[in-house]
């Protein structure tokens with residue numbers, strides 16, 4: 547069912563509207579000039595994982611684009627919970643989006659209203675489950691993650707996804723599940739919607755997030771590896787090094803922890819560390835029973 551003709555409700559500027567009526571005008575600044583920021587979150591067992599952190603990142607993404615999301619972290623967290631409850635899902639994907647409205651049309655839009663909408667839907671697996679278990683195949687994208695001086699690379703800004711969609715489409719057209727992108731310097735960066743990790747000699751290596759999103763899943767995986775005593779090295783990774791890694795996985799809210807079996811000519815075999823972190827991540831996202839207050 548297309549996304550604009552589903553049933554349910556969408557939280558739209560503080561009100562619940564019928565799913566099919568949650569529309570914007572074609573002369574919306576966010577549509578023409580990509581003045582929009584969004585989040586991708588998952589609920590497990592009725593609880594949104596790291597909901598506050600996602601709300602904080604949404605506000606920060608807007609600030610980087612020069613606008614103020616007109617709701618507080620607490621209001622956004624409450625609105626997401628209510629949307630999830632109204633949709634009646636236990637396990638779901640949560641998509642808040644904030645954008646500049648339509649009062650002014652042109653590059654400058656200082657006075658446009660900032661809108662916020664929150665939609666929730668069921669999205670069980672980002673990659674085909676059968677592909678996901680044996681590891682997905684990644685193409686190498688032609689586009690590179692831009693220099694932070696060229697684009698607001700720390701914002702989860704809609705405009706930054708233009709090169710991701712182009713790259714993912716090109717990869718899919720060649721039969722790959724996704725693409726790995728280099729950064730503007732030629733270092734390994736990330737996938738089109740997820741961060742990337744490698745394994746070599748029992749250690750985990752992951753690119754320094756200095757020109758792409760330091761994903762909330764990435765941060766969680768690093769913490770989980772730490773709890774297991776697995777060393778994680780954050781550093782610049784050269785393309786020539788790809789052949790030397792034995793395991794590879796990508797991670798993100800939608801992708802969770804997904805093993806990678808190939809990047810272009812390089813092959814990897816999901817093994818102990820990938821499996822451990824996949825399982826630890828799935829355990830970590832489960833809702834925690836409320837802590838009993840100690841008297």
Ligand code: PMP
Nearest residue numbers: 738739740741761762763798799
């Ligand atoms: N990089 C990109 C380009 C993404 O779209 C995402 C998904 N938001 C990530 C990394 C991972 O971020 P997170 O773990 O916070 O979902």
